[in-house]
Amino acid sequence: MTRVAVVGATGRTGGEVVDAGVERDDVEVAVGVASEAGERSGVPVRPVSEIADVLADRDVDVAVDFSTPEATLSVADACAEAGVALVVGTTGFDEDAEASLRAVSEDVPVLKATNFSRGINVLQRVVGDAVAALDDYDLELMESHHNGKVDAPSGTANSILETVQEERDVEPVYGREGHAPRDEDEIGVFARRAGDIRGEHELILAGNDEVLSLSHRAEDRGVFAAGALDAAVWLAGRNPDWYNFGAVIDDS
Numbered sequence: 001m002t003r004v005a006v007v008g009a010t011g012r013t014g015g016e017v018v019d020a021g022v023e024r025d026d027v028e029v030a031v032g033v034a035s036e037a038g039e040r041s042g043v044p045v046r047p048v049s050e051i052a053d054v055l056a057d058r059d060v061d062v063a064v065d066f067s068t069p070e071a072t073l074s075v076a077d078a079c080a081e082a083g084v085a086l087v088v089g090t091t092g093f094d095e096d097a098e099a100s101l102r103a104v105s106e107d108v109p110v111l112k113a114t115n116f117s118r119g120i121n122v123l124q125r126v127v128g129d130a131v132a133a134l135d136d137y138d139l140e141l142m143e144s145h146h147n148g149k150v151d152a153p154s155g156t157a158n159s160i161l162e163t164v165q166e167e168r169d170v171e172p173v174y175g176r177e178g179h180a181p182r183d184e185d186e187i188g189v190f191a192r193r194a195g196d197i198r199g200e201h202e203l204i205l206a207g208n209d210e211v212l213s214l215s216h217r218a219e220d221r222g223v224f225a226a227g228a229l230d231a232a233v234w235l236a237g238r239n240p241d242w243y244n245f246g247a248v249i250d251d252s
């Protein structure tokens with residue numbers, strides 16, 4: 001049984017992690033963490049200001065984080081101090097924050113994924129193959145999310161862009177406007193925010209007479225919760241290192 005602390009337990013995604021966790025046999029949701037104290041699905045939620053005590057008192061094996069970059073970094077430091085593994089789903093880190101997280105993985109195991117759905121992970125594998133095979137096609141990347149999302153483009157879109165750039169030297173152009181003729185080595189990147197869209201991503205590869213569209217749509221946040229908890233169970237007890245979600249999928 002893996003004892004989990006859910007950081008962001010009162011949020012859209014962390015709340016789903018708590019709900020999913022209390023239903024699982026391989027996970028014990030020991031505690032939730034948020035800005036303020038509260039409760040979710042019968043699980044006590046404690047303020048992040050008490051994180052060090054919380055990790056020790058509740059005998060936590062893995063912290064699962066869907067919060068904000070700032071909160072993640074303070075939780076990561078506490079995990080390193082307490083010897084607690086960390087699963088990070090939060091997106092929107094700048095380069096310095098990403099480096100700080102990587103440093104924490106020298107002390108405790110850290111698994112970070114911009115998207116915990118299995119479908120996106122497979123999409124990423126297909127993207128690499130497609131971009132390599134259709135190496136002179138125009139590329140455009142689109143994502144859509146709910147109106148409460150604060151980072152743009154999404155973490156997943158940035159990860160897809162990285163995969164594309166591993167295969168081809170393309171320069172991102174974010175949200176064209178005005179006189180903006182297309183260069184053959186650019187990739188347009190577009191973010192839409194509306195309603196409660198769970199998360200949609202699409203990469204198109206367009207030749208003159210055909211368009212290949214690679215797309216994914218999350219239909220329920222439960223898909224992220226399930227993946228993050230699978231990752232937590234997989235990560236518990238491993239050596240300090242930097243891990244990715246692909247390894248979890250490959251092992252299951």
Ligand SMILES: NC(=O)C1=CN([C@@H]2O[C@H](COP(=O)(O)OP(=O)(O)OC[C@H]3O[C@@H](n4cnc5c(N)ncnc54)[C@H](OP(=O)(O)O)[C@@H]3O)[C@@H](O)[C@H]2O)C=CC1
Pocket residue numbers: 007008009010011012013014033034035036048066067068070071088089090091092113114115116117148151155224
């Ligand atoms: N990797 C993946 O698969 C996915 C990643 N995400 C990412 O997860 C993150 C959260 O998204 P979402 O659930 O929509 O966000 P919400 O705004 O709905 O929830 C944020 C949560 O974080 C808590 N929080 C905010 N500030 C702090 C703080 N300083 N200390 C402790 N807790 C804090 C909030 O608590 P309070 O309300 O008390 O402030 C709340 O519980 C985003 O970065 C998003 O991109 C989302 C879905 C899937």
Ligand SMILES: O=C(O)C1=N[C@H](C(=O)O)C[C@H](O)C1
Pocket residue numbers: 091114115116145146149153154155156157198199200
């Ligand atoms: O904020 C969200 O909701 C999501 N965020 C992640 C991202 O930024 O890619 C993953 C998913 O798309 C939902």
